[in-house]
Amino acid sequence: MSFLPDVKVLCETCHGARFNPETLAVTWRGKSIGDVLQMEVDEAVDFFASMPNISHPLQLLKDVGLGYLTLGQPSPTLSGGEAQRIKLVTELSKVRDDVTRRGNKVPHTLYVLDEPTVGLHMADVEKLIHVLHRLVNGGHSVVVIEHDLDVMAEADWIVDLGPEGGAAGGQIVAATTPDELVRLGTHTGVALAPVLAR
Secondary structure (H helix, E strand, C coil): CCCCCCCCCCCCCCCCCCCCHHHHCCCECCECHHHHHHCEHHHHHHHCCCCHHHHHHHHHHHHCCCCCCECCCCHHHCCHHHHHHHHHHHHHCCCCCCHHHHHHCCCCCEEEEECCCCCCCHHHHHHHHHHHHHHHHCCCEEEEECCCHHHHHCCCCEEEEECCCHHHCCEEEEEECHHHHHHHCCHHHHHHHHHHHC
């Protein structure tokens, strides 16, 4: 039967709300658990504003460009980039923004992200960059494998691989700051120059 498409049928009892009527009868601020699970993160941030333990992770989801996801969205429906950003939010929820925590012996963490901007709108890339800066400002190290020039322009250090793609690549062409990479005139440096000029 694997050649046939999936068929989904709504439950006759809950009509897709995922809970029995007794559970759905319980509400908070006029919303049942079924209503809450249908909320987008953007709406849920405001709804749970009075509860920091809930609103903080929701705000982080919004900050990394995932405000459009619903709270009850099944994990198999997430793209690779969405799943990666949810993992990033999981880590960020453990980190406070204040740099003063460094003095309190907060462990240093190395974050390695593989193209976290894939599928993001330019406005959401900007949000993600702010989140990455928060990690660095919190005393952590962030390594990003990325082709997005806006992310590269914000880096402290770039390891440029090339000089070409495929069999003609794979060598370290430069390991330096973004400004110096532009000065060296590598392929990446040439592409990065107009972004740094903004």
